Amino acid sequence: MTLPPLADIVARAHVVALPLTTRFRGVDVREALLIDGPEGWTEFSPFTEYDDAEAATWLAAALDFGWHPQPAPVRTEIPVNATMPAVPASAVADVLARFDGCRTTKVKVAERGQTLADDVARVRAVRTAMGPEGRIRLDANGAWNVDEAEHAIHALAAFDLEYVEQPCATVDELAEVRRRVKYMGIPIAADESVRKAADPLAVARAGAADLLVIKAQPLGGVRRALDLVAEAGLPAVVSSALDTSIGLSMGLALAGALPSLDYDCGLGTASLLAADVVADPLRPRSGTLPVGRVEPDAALLARHAAPAPRRDWWLARLERCHALLTARE
Known part of the structure; x- marks a missing residue:
């Protein structure tokens, strides 16, 4: 370029x-x-x-x-998930109210200064609010070691988890956690081990994840991210990095161009912003967002x-x- x-x-x-x-x-x-x-x-x-x-x-x-x-999109709308910060369980309902129609929630866990009991209470509150049909995925941002991850996933499995994102920091640890929890039927997703790695394909080669969480900006753009997914041969979830609606439109371009999209994407994070730069922010409506460029006001x-x-x-x-x-x- x-x-x-x-x-x-x-x-x-x-x-x-x-x-x-x-x-x-x-x-x-x-x-x-x-x-x-x-x-x-x-x-x-x-x-x-x-x-x-x-x-x-x-x-x-x-x-x-x-x-x-x-790249030309193959779909015009993207289903997206709600994102639950590491808030107290009492605040869960208020956060979910900002994500109109989302059927999936990604819950932040393993927050520094909090305990597993805090995580359990937060995830329980999300399950209660969403009901049995809602989908719950966890994101630990690599904060657990292998034993902590196994223990936490076991404690949280009762809430019917869709997958657990980046439970540990390294590829070897991810592979070991995946081996230990396979009997529970809970997939492991890789995020930081893809976007912050010198070799983003190491996760796939090591059999350390069942799916990839990809972001357009950290991977160098839409085309580069599409190439990575194709080479890895794993399902992908497109996520954001707390972007403005401008940045989210880039993520939506990536999600729109993926040949297949099996999971709701983490692109609804404009709902966590108290202000945005576009008159009609890219916040979920009926659980989806449109593919297309936007302009600031x-x-x-x-x-x-x-x-x-x-x-x-x-x-x-x-x-x-x-x-x-x-x-x-």
Whole structure:
């Protein structure tokens, strides 16, 4: 991919800071750099703690989405799941109310400072709210060791789990957990072991997961993610990284272009934002989202513009990541 000049990107860039409805991943405000590309709006929003080498891959995705036509979709709507942060059980119903019509909920577990009892209470509350027909998947973000994962999955299996995402950090650990819990019939999904790995196909080769959780930005764009899924030969769930509606449209383009889509996708996270940059945010309606590009509202861009020091921080990061991509070429 030929990179657009840095000056052209900067001239098209807008840095925004959006408040969250619920603290998530340790933050209360989500920052993002949005770009008005020739093919449409795009987003560069790696989390602030990521180093430049990792963030540069997110920039490659943003530039591909903003400067090049995307693969043709094979579906026009994407079923999506609700996302349950590590909130107290008493707050579960209020969170679910933001996800209209979603039949699946991904529940965050293994939160630092919480206990397995907290997880059990949260998952029980989700099951009660959704009823027996609802689907529940867990996401531990690699926080358990193998023994902790086996114990926790056993404790939570009574709530009829669809799958458990990234119970442990390493590929070897995932493979061992998968072996230990196979008798329960609970699939294991890999997320960080794909998007943050030097070799994203190692999970598939090791037989360490039953399915992949993929995100467009961290994998370098829609085309690159599609190639990865095809080579891995495993079912895929498309998820988001707490994007604005601009970034979610990239994830929807990926989900729309997958040859098969067997699971609800984690692209409903705009419901966790207290504000967005588009007049009609990409929040679930009857449990689905439409495939297609969206454009921000000028007044909302201005209202949620990041303070000058944060804009400068993001532009400096953009410059460093652009230099890394240039060197890779």
